[in-house]
Amino acid sequence: VRVWDRHGLRCLAVLRGHLRALEGALELSDGRLLSWGFDNAPRVWDLRSCACVAVLEGHTEAVYGALELSDQRLLSWSQDHTLRLWSNQSGACLAVLDGHRNRVKSALELSDGRLLSWAEDATLRLWDDQTRVCIAVLDGHQISVNGALELSDARLLSWSGDRTLRLWDRRDGVCLAVLQGHDDEV
Numbered sequence: 001v002r003v004w005d006r007h008g009l010r011c012l013a014v015l016r017g018h019l020r021a022l023e024g025a026l027e028l029s030d031g032r033l034l035s036w037g038f039d040n041a042p043r044v045w046d047l048r049s050c051a052c053v054a055v056l057e058g059h060t061e062a063v064y065g066a067l068e069l070s071d072q073r074l075l076s077w078s079q080d081h082t083l084r085l086w087s088n089q090s091g092a093c094l095a096v097l098d099g100h101r102n103r104v105k106s107a108l109e110l111s112d113g114r115l116l117s118w119a120e121d122a123t124l125r126l127w128d129d130q131t132r133v134c135i136a137v138l139d140g141h142q143i144s145v146n147g148a149l150e151l152s153d154a155r156l157l158s159w160s161g162d163r164t165l166r167l168w169d170r171r172d173g174v175c176l177a178v179l180q181g182h183d184d185e186v
Contacts, residue, residue: 001025001035003047013050017043028068028088036063042076044091054091058084069109077104083117085132095132099125102144110150110170118145124158126173136173140166 001015001022015035022037028044032053036042042063044054061079068074073094074086083097083104102120110116114135115127124138124145141160148158155176156168165179 001033001045003033003050013047015045015050015052017052017055023062023064024066026066026068028074029072030088034066034068034074036066036076038062040078040080042066042074042086044074044088056084056086056091056093058093058096064103065106067107067109070113075107075109075115077107077117079103081119081121083107083115083127097125097127097132097134099134099137105145106147108148108150112170116148116150116156118148118158120144122160122162124148124156124168124173138166138168138173138175140175140178 003013018037018039020038022035025033025035028034033045033047034042040059042056043052046053059078059080063076063078066076072088074088077083081100085094087094100119100121104117104119107115107117113129115129118124122141122143125134126136128135142162144161145158146160148156151157154170156170159165166175167177168175
């Protein structure tokens, strides 16, 4: 990982420690940095000392993303079909969210504190943040779910490689509508 000045003209530090290619990085609310990639172990860096202060060990395959939750816990997702919750301070694994049948593509924290994840298994999953249990599987897309967002009216929107968007009830994961374009020929 390289840290550049604000204008991107000068390298200020090189953070060494990852064993394979990196997939991404995120600045945490406390000013530290979280990075992840193909060595299966996200790392937390202190940018003042340029030291790795935690290695988040537990994923068994490449990590494709991570985010910081509103309570400062960390969430990562992986090729190993799981999401993992981590302590921001100690780096300890707090929970493994297991249920997807293929690579987890991404996740987000909903306004009510629950978590939503989606994967190449064509499903989305709602997770209860307190019990860390999957409370609903949003099933309906035909192939990989590519993204999702929470709408202001308590619905969820997802989109997929199957060329559809789906509206879901955020409370119970019921599909409310399928939005599909036309394949008109000119």
